[in-house]
Structure formats: structure tokens, C-alpha cells
Amino acid sequence: MNSxxxxxxxxxxxxxxxxxHSVRVAETAVKMAEIFNADKDKSYLAGVLHDYCKYDNxxxxxxxxxxxxxxxxxxxxxxxxxxxxxxxxxxxxxFYINDKEILFAxxxxxxxxxxxxxxxxxxxxxxxxxxxRDIPGVEDIRNIIFKEENLDQAVxxxxxxxxxxxxxxxxxxxxxxxxxxxxxx
Ligand SMILES: [Fe+2]
Ligand SMILES: [Fe+2]
Numbered sequence: 001m002n003s004x005x006x007x008x009x010x011x012x013x014x015x016x017x018x019x020x021h022s023v024r025v026a027e028t029a030v031k032m033a034e035i036f037n038a039d040k041d042k043s044y045l046a047g048v049l050h051d052y053c054k055y056d057n058x059x060x061x062x063x064x065x066x067x068x069x070x071x072x073x074x075x076x077x078x079x080x081x082x083x084x085x086x087x088x089x090x091x092x093x094x095f096y097i098n099d100k101e102i103l104f105a106x107x108x109x110x111x112x113x114x115x116x117x118x119x120x121x122x123x124x125x126x127x128x129x130x131x132x133r134d135i136p137g138v139e140d141i142r143n144i145i146f147k148e149e150n151l152d153q154a155v156x157x158x159x160x161x162x163x164x165x166x167x168x169x170x171x172x173x174x175x176x177x178x179x180x181x182x183x184x185x
Contacts, residue, residue: 001045001095001096001097003026006044006045006048006049007023009052009095010022010048010049010051010052013052014052015055018054020132021130021132022047022048022049022050022051023048024130024132025048025050025123025126025130026043026044026045026047026048027044027047027130028047028129028130028131029043029044029046029119029123029126030043030044030047031146032122032125032145032151033119035145036122036151038118038122039101039119042099042101042102042105043119043122043126045097045102046101046102046105046106046119046122046123047123047126049087049091049097049102049106050084050087050105050106050109050123051083051087052087052090052091052106053083053084053087053090054079054083056079056083056086058078058079058082060086061079061082061083061085061086062074064086064093065082065086065089067089068085068089068092068093070085070089073174077172081110081111082110084106084107084108084110084111085110087106088103088104088106088107091103101117101118101119104116104117105117105120105122108120108124109123109127111176111177112155112158112159112162112180112181113179113183114176114179114180114183116155116180118151121151121152124155124158125141125154125158128158129142129154137161141157141158152184153184155184156184156185159177159180159181160181162177163177163178163181
């Protein structure tokens, strides 16, 4: 699948607002790929596809996650975690994407993980800092990327903020989210 085809399948599947976010993540990922010497085409593809399952039904996502033999721990979580692995599974199964870097970036964008690859880290961060985001403090993360050019530090800061936010909401936290935080600490 090339970037034009990828954009088309996402445009057909997602509401306009989420499609626009997906394109901005892809474009941000390409900018980051230039800085960190990553493959731009793969970064774009992973970015545009990462939220493909964002509006899918939880039970459908759990089914495809089971069929893909992904961790059973996923089954204890909802959309916020599930839509990454579900999209990776569908990209492999229905769109024949076999590139591990792209699949890992899509799969793990919802949690992060310890020891992420370059494109995985780029998508994890691009999703947080794309220009449409106005999360308090997002400018600090943009500076860590575009001024300090420190990708691991950005991953750490985002993990920390995500965990702090989730604790404030009294919700369960997926183990990979903690592993990501610890690894990049
Ligand atoms: Fe997402
Ligand atoms: Fe996203």
C-alpha cells in the first residue's frame, strides 16, 4: 500500500476530524524522520494508518486481537488501548502490510513499550505533538523534538504525562505503559 492508497482507506473509514488528525500525524512523523534519519515513507504510512480502528467496537477489536495471538492483557482494556493492536492486526490481515516497523508503530502507539524502534517512537510522539493538539505543555514536547532533537526524552515525558493523567482518572493502567515509562526514565 502506498501513501495515497493509505490516505484513501483512512478517509473512507474515519470521520473527517480524525482523518485530518491522521494526516497531521503522518506529516509530523515525516518531519521527525528527517531529523532522526528514519524512513520517511514508512513513517508516513504508520502515521496515516495509526488510528484506523479508533471508532471500532471494543468486542470486535478484542476478537481480532485474540485471533492475532496478541497479549491477553489487552482484553482487560477498552478503546484507548485496543485501537492500536486492532489496527495493526487489520493492516496485516486485510491490507497485507508485513513491514514490522510499520506494524509495531501502529500497534504500540496507544501504550508505548520498553525498547521501541525508531518509527515506533516517532509515531508515539507525533500523535501527541501534531499541530492540531493543544494539550497543556505540548509545546515543551515539541521543543524537545525540534530544538533539542531528543526523541527518547520526548517518549519519557509523554509516558509520564499519560500515567499521571490516568492515575488522576482512577483508571487501570496497561503494564506496557509503565514499562515504557521505566525504560525511558
Ligand atoms: Fe490512537
Ligand atoms: Fe492518534
